[in-house]
Amino acid sequence: MSKGYATRMLSLLHYALAIPSPAIPSFPEDEFGTPPSPEHSPRNATYSTLWSDVGRDFYRTIKIGRGEESREGWIVGADQEVRYELPPSNEEEIGSTSLPQGWRSFHSISDIPSELLNTLSLRTLITAQEQTSAKTLAYDAPTSPGLLEFTITRSVRFTPAVVLERNGGAIQHVYINDSTVPPSFLVLAPTYTPNEPHTLKISYLSLTPVTEEATRQQFTDLFTLLYSRAKEYSCTQIEGWQLPQPLIDAWQQWTRENGGKLISHVREEHLGALAWYGAGTPADVEMVGGQL
Structure with missing residues (x-):
């Protein structure tokens, strides 16, 4: 350069x-x-x-x-980032390996049916159309298998051996909630960049709209999943971009009750x-x- x-x-x-x-x-x-x-x-x-x-x-x-x-x-x-710094805890603590009700994990993006990925991709576009006043949308499909696989490959190249051992040589990054139609979808990428905090990154998130009461439970379950996986992967913070405000509100509630620090800022x-x-x-x- x-x-x-x-x-x-x-x-x-x-x-x-x-x-x-x-x-x-x-x-x-x-x-x-x-x-x-x-x-x-x-x-x-x-x-x-x-x-x-x-x-x-x-x-x-x-x-x-x-x-x-x-x-x-x-x-x-x-460029809008939200980062949750987990409260201090025992370094040996490992998060629960169980998933919230309705959620299941997949070994790889390639295990997700292409029809489902296409449905989720279209929903992302439709949601954006409903929420913006822009005359034109330039759409870069976030559910492209190549794009998702690249994100994971790039993010885990420094994965510690102890983390791989806990997971049988691999990390489960992909989660789907089958209790919603279409399913809610989550892709996580633990990152272990040298000299930086270990971070659990939300690579992709698509939540299906549900009733108000069910939405509160959905955000609670999602945060429980994120928190447990951050612990499991020895991460000290969770990071996401352009996250929905209700999820951020749930994070704020969590910090008030359990500690930790929530930081929202514009990336540079x-x-x-x-x-x-x-x-x-x-x-x-x-x-x-x-x-x-």
């Missing part, structure tokens, strides 16, 4: 991916030379999404095109960003789904 490679890549990527249209400024040949060859450029995208640790200040410097005809390039989204690293190639401005577009 210090040599400008990231800036160059993010500035030119649009010309290899975006559908040719008047909305895309002309290629800045004076600065970058010959445009990408059409035979190596799909040119079939209306937008691109990117997750990176470069930070929002770097994103702001990237434009599509140059001069007066340039337009905004990468716009940051999905590992941010999702959107580059919009269609007509209009990125301000009219909302980024939905994607990696957590």
